[in-house]
Amino acid sequence: MSHQPPPSSGTPTTCIEMLQVILDGDATPEQQAQFKAHMEGCMPCYKEYNLEMVIKELLKTKCCGQCAPPELIERIKTQIASNAAS
Amino acid sequence: MKEEVPKQHYSDKQKQQVFDNEFMPHINSMYNFAHRLTFDEDASKDLVQDTYLKAYRFIDSFQQGTNAKAWLFRILKNSFINDYRKKKKEPAKVDYQEVETFYNSEDVDRQITPDLRVEALQDMMGDEISNALNSLDVDFRTVIILCDLEGFKYDEMAKILDIPIGTVRSRLHRARNLLKEKLTEYAKKMGYKNT
Numbered sequence: 703m704s705h706q707p708p709p710s711s712g713t714p715t716t717c718i719e720m721l722q723v724i725l726d727g728d729a730t731p732e733q734q735a736q737f738k739a740h741m742e743g744c745m746p747c748y749k750e751y752n753l754e755m756v757i758k759e760l761l762k763t764k765c766c767g768q769c770a771p772p773e774l775i776e777r778i779k780t781q782i783a784s785n786a787a788s
Numbered sequence: 789m790k791e792e793v794p795k796q797h798y799s800d801k802q803k804q805q806v807f808d809n810e811f812m813p814h815i816n817s818m819y820n821f822a823h824r825l826t827f828d829e830d831a832s833k834d835l836v837q838d839t840y841l842k843a844y845r846f847i848d849s850f851q852q853g854t855n856a857k858a859w860l861f862r863i864l865k866n867s868f869i870n871d872y873r874k875k876k877k878e879p880a881k882v883d884y885q886e887v888e889t890f891y892n893s894e895d896v897d898r899q900i901t902p903d904l905r906v907e908a909l910q911d912m913m914g915d916e917i918s919n920a921l922n923s924l925d926v927d928f929r930t931v932i933i934l935c936d937l938e939g940f941k942y943d944e945m946a947k948i949l950d951i952p953i954g955t956v957r958s959r960l961h962r963a964r965n966l967l968k969e970k971l972t973e974y975a976k977k978m979g980y981k982n983t
Binding site: 722723725726727728752753754756757758760761762764765766767768769770771774775777778781782785786 | 837
């Protein structure tokens with residue numbers, strides 16, 4: 703894998719693009735294994751992967767916690783019940 | 789979603805079952821999405837309520853057992869663009885011409901040399917990550933929410949957003965770089981001189 707910037711579409715051919723596909727959750731197990739093997743000998747890719755994974759984890763833990771207010775859930779249920787009855 | 793879904797003919801009881809078992813379990817994700825789009829509690833409630841009422845009204849277009857979450861997210865995103873954003877008279881789109889020009893420069897794709905350190909991120913205990921996400925333009929913010937917060941795949945995002953998969957990929961790539969740029973600013977403010 704080379705370090706060239708990713709092409710705009712198509713199969714990942716560079717390690718930057720492969721990393722992108724892994725981060726985006728769309729890599730096949732083979733692609734993941736290929737990238738992991740590449741990372742073992744490539745410090746920039748290893749660092750970038752770790753950094754991106756920390757950001758991804760932070761997003762999940764810090765930005766997902768909001769619950770729908772109970773009165774909203776009740777309001778929706780009441781509206782649906784009245785729509786169904788009419 | 790462009791593919792033709794055969795129209796269903798649910799009984800009232802089946803409609804209620806689909807609604808309760810397939811739609812309602814996603815309400816927290818829907819509310820979170822609405823709040824990240826509008827930044828306003830009342831507007832989020834209206835948007836989510838409107839989405840669920842539309843989902844019920846068009847329930848015969850939903851095939852039981854298919855991806856209810858993606859279907860609901862698509863309705864919410866369309867309601868946001870068509871109703872909420874029009875009312876607020878906000879610009880409908882990011883100026884992509886300007887963004888493309890900027891991001892076609894070599895600097896932005898040179899992400900392989902990270903200038904932001906993991907230690908700086910781990911010290912961000914407050915709202916920095918949330919504020920950084922909120923600071924992105926809505927189209928970039930949306931792809932991060934769909935991918936990283938909600939775990940949607942490229943094809944699902946393409947359907948939710950009505951854009952080609954290639955555009956999803958490039959938009960995500962840009963969104964991640966913009967997010968890192970913002971986090972780098974925060975890290976510098978926190979005293980990480982050599983971020």
